[in-house]
Amino acid sequence: MSDGLYRRHALASFLEGETGNGPENTAADLEVRPDYGYLNLRGEPNSERFMQTVQKTLEQPLPAEAGAFTSGQHTIYRLGPDEWLVASELGTENETAGRLAENLAGQCYSLVDVTGGQIMMRLRGPRAREVLARGCTLDLHPRAFKAGRCAQTTLAKTSMLIALADDAPTFDIIVRRSFAEYAARWLRHSGASIHSRVTPVFTGAGGNPVR
Amino acid sequence: MREAGVDIFHGCVVAGVSGRDGVRSVHVVSMSAGAGAVNGGVKTVHCDLLVMSGGWNPAVHLHSQAGGRIEWDDARACFVPGAVRQDHVSVGACNGSFSLDACLEEGKQAGLEAARACGFEPVPFSTPEAGREPPGAERPLQPLWSIPLPQSPLRHPKQFVDYQNDTTVADVYQAVQEGYRNVEHVKRYTALGFGTDQGKMGNINGMAVLAECLDKPVAEVGTTTFRPPYTGAGFGPCAGAAVGELYDPVRKTALHHWHEAAGAEFEVVGQWLRPWYYPREGEGMHDAVARECLAARRSLAIMDASTLGKIEVHGPDAVTFLERIYTHNVAGMKNGRCNYGIMLGEDGMVMDDGVMARLGDRHFYLTTTTGGAARVMGWLEQWLQTEWPDLNVYLTSVTERWSTIVLAGPAARKLLQGMDTDIDFGRKDFPFMTVRSGSLAGVPVRVFRVSFSGELAFEINVESDLAPALWQQFMAAGEQYGITPYGTETMHVLRAEKGFVIVGQDTDGSVTPLDLGMNRLLSKDRDYLGKRSLVRPDCQRPDRKQLVGLLCEGGRESLPEGTQLVERPGGAPPVPKLGHVTSSYHSPCLGHPIALALVSAGRARKGDVIHAALRDGRHVPIKVVSPVFYDPKGERQHV
Known part of the structure; x- marks a missing residue:
């Protein structure tokens, strides 16, 4: 900057x-x-491919149950059946979003940076x-x-x-x-x-x- | 008491009270144990206060309100809780158990039982020994519902049973004589228990008097319905903490502190506080707004539009979805293209409006009105989740993620081109109604070239935490152009000069896009929400109220918003109304007042003179004109 x-x-x-x-x-x-960057992620929870891609990219499991979150490099909150909030260290969200977008290319999903x-x-x-x-x-x-x-x-x-x-x-x-x-x-x-x-x-x- | 000189009379009752404007004396008579009759021997005691004890009565109200039955208990001479309908239990005094030991024991048992019912193993504990009341210490009650007097109860001196409604024993007897037998009927005939105490003081006595009169047991007469609330609920408990600064959330934009420091006056829009105008030393609102308007028209002005609702739409079915919601041609929008869009209710009326931008094949960005943001999001989700679950579309609110800074005025492009940026702001590369993403002054931005002022304008979306820094950069770089912050009032004037409507001000839920002259926005070859309603005969009436502009004939008169419009002055009432003024401002760049109005068959009246009926009784002639007062060809926003 x-x-x-x-x-x-x-x-x-x-x-x-x-x-x-x-x-x-x-x-x-x-x-x-x-100190957090936030990504809103939506996609089909029943799609093995989607879940695998996301978990592999984030190197962390997505919370499978309703109303649960997982901690690790990111904190991932399950907001709804097909919606997650990924909180990461501020400044890293761009890179995370880029990797997710690259790996999810061609799949049906929504990834929106909601930092701020x-x-x-x-x-x-x-x-x-x-x-x-x-x-x-x-x-x-x-x-x-x-x-x-x-x-x-x-x-x-x-x-x-x-x-x-x-x-x-x-x-x-x-x-x-x-x-x-x-x-x-x-x-x-x-x-x-x-x-x-x-x-x-x-x-x-x-x-x-x-x- | 006796030592203090107080007389105590055993086996006596007060049979009468004397005094005109207050109690002066009471008449004491002795009474036999059976309470069958008074034994004469009236003694007069001078006093100014008479106090009565009503004994104990369980507060069975909650039990009754929960559907529980009430039973009369002869020994305690009161109603006690009977069978329950819900999972509740009465303990202690409200169960008719008035001794402390009984209260403690019943409470303990009920607590243990409740714990068990919830699936927990209760931990045994003992209650404290109260032990003040050996069993039988209290002699049984001897109810005395009314003082028996020799004459018929109907001829008695006044014997009040309801101290709030002045219902007397005689009133109850009168009710029975009139043929009322049911306690609910007697209540309504006599107003017994209708006071603000809802019968807490006198109801039991009144019902017992009724039982005596009907010669039935009290249990058979029963009781009236207990209705909530038991006591009046104060406003305090209802309001709770929701007073003062916690009355309602006050939403502030990321730039609020800057506006405050700049001396802005604020306007409440929904829960938001928005800068209204920025008065300088010695300026009133009129002067400030005129200065801000002229800055936007002549050079450069800047506004905080962060409160606009913002929604991102992703998914392979985004186009299909948006074409059902919005009226315009969505499929035909190229990537990077912006469109003005309106959405209709199922009744065909304009519900909300905003800008739609296409950011990718399957990716759109929508803005909504400030006040409509939550409603629109709910509306979209409702259709997606309940009607069209087959559509693969995801919505995400980004209202708070982005702050929006508007740069409006002929110098807007020069300012942006002079800053450190990778966006080409050139006329050819960044045409009107398009969107670009990039970096500006070192921060990532999305820039929309749209205009709500009719001037060359750019709306810059920036992450909210970075908005104050970017705003300050604009202020510094714009100094050479006399950059002027403007508020919602100037925004309103500028848009009214261009005939741009505000949904909710120029529309009221009864206005179709046809009424607003937005036919061009209505796709002809496909369906969308509200389309079918537009062909209803009522929506096609030629005399529907339509959006027009108004100019005062030769005058300088500013018409108050809401002013009713009529064909001509005078005439016998009811005078037919043609419509009303929806927006009215002084236009600084035109030098005269302008107004927007909804007028019956307005478009056909262009050039006609109609009249505004003012509150002081005057009728002002006004000319119906096009709602676009300024730059009708739209050349300024296209430069």
Whole structure:
């Protein structure tokens, strides 16, 4: 990139106003994570050829079950019967997309780079479940929603892709870009409602949402 | 109490109250244990307050609302939950068990049972010993539904049973005398239990009085239906956290902070905040919009159009699918070609519009209106998933992935050619209504040469995180051309000067493409959604409202949007209406106001003078003209 070019995170203005004040008990930490490129992949799950090509190219299994994700070099979320979201380190998505397109040539599929269109936040802490449950109709009880599961569901007045990474619990929450500020405000408010603090912190390289 | 000087009367009841605007005294009479009659001996006690205890009543409402039966319990003199219809159980006070021990025990048993029912092995635990109430410590209730007086109940002094609706014992007896027997009928005749407490205070008493009057057991008289809510629900619990900044999501574009710093006024469009106009020091809206309009017409202006809905369409059946949705010739579009497209509802009415670009043989890109983005995506998916599952087509929303920057004005090409880019912006290589991909100022972009202003214009799609940097590069490079940011108001003026409609402003769900004069966009040799509706006789009526332009005869008068149009002033009401003004602006480049309107048989009226009926009673003569006020041949956008 030439001089004068920089990336500005969707929550840059919002994070500037963050003071970190609030109740003292920490319910959960809210990390605003910037460093992903996203590819939306659609294709026929019953086509052995399609599944094999993708898995070989990504060197990672595609989640076979509904509502599951796989981790590795990429995190691959199954969004629907014929739709996956592939999250990779920012800057590598172009190359990944190129390889997929090359190997899938002639097959019926759709591959769309949606980088910049979604924001990932990581909510981690003992009361993370409570914080989320106040605005989510999905049953988040450990019995019903285990680590390795993901789902597209509601978060108060917006929607999210939610994935449970581990039993800390650590929830990865992906929202559409323009709803990120609302989601972050809502999560902070939900924490305050149970007298606990949810402080959004930017965890990107250099800690600066504008770089 | 006695030591404090309070008189206590055993075996007595209050048989009457005196006072005009409040309680002044009560009359106490003694009563025998059987409650059959009062024993005279009236004693008057001066006081200003009378308090009554109604005893305990289980809140059986939820049980009843869940379909459970209610049973009368003579010993406790109250209704208690009977058989259930759903999987629920009442415990504690709402089950008629008023002692703490009983409450704890019932709660524990119900909890254990619920756990078992869910397939869990309950962990045994013990409840705390309450132990304050030895069995039988409380003497059984002696119900007293009304004070027996010597005269007939109908002649009694007022004995209120419903303290909210002032229903009396006499009212209940009156109802029975009128022939009402069913408790639901008596309720409606007397208004018993109709107050805001929904009978919580007086219903049991009222029903028992009714039972006495009918000489039936209370169990047989039964109870009225318990309807939710048990208590009024406050707005607070309904609203929850959805107040203030959390009332509704506020969607901001990737360039929002720049607009704010530039002093923009914002307009709410759907959930989005869009720059409306950018007033400079001392400028009002009118001045700012005029300056922005002239910049676009004379040199160079820049706008954030990121809120447009954007959808990518992939798949071997993409053309087939889009030809069913859109009205124009999709198959004939070459790769790299853009087309204006409209989609119709099944009723043939214009539903949404936007630009369609063909990015490959099986690859298209669509834009939708800002407010229609979600609706259109749902509409497309609905047809794909429920009606045409045989089509191999995939849709992906890219609204948020791309930010869209519009450069409009005669200097737009020069600006872009002066930047570091691998795209040939030359007139021949990048003609009007085409799309190019490449790199601009070091970032990957998709550039659409389309125009909503009628000027030479380029719409640049860039990844949202990079949009602020690219915008700033445009601002710096455009300084020599007087680059001017413009907002939605100027966008509206520019498009109205060109007669471009806004779906939802110039249309209202009752407007066909024929009404808008878009016949050229309608493919003749194939079917599409809404096509059949267009040949209905009503859609073919020559007097349908059609899109036209309006000019005030010689005047400078700006017509308010929504103004009704009539043939001539005066006439006896009801005056036939010809239509209404849908858009109205002052046109800075023409120097006079312009308006778009839907007018009955409008196209045939071109050149005619009709009248605008203003709210102050005046009628202004106006001329019906073409909706294209500026550059009717479209030469400016083709340069």
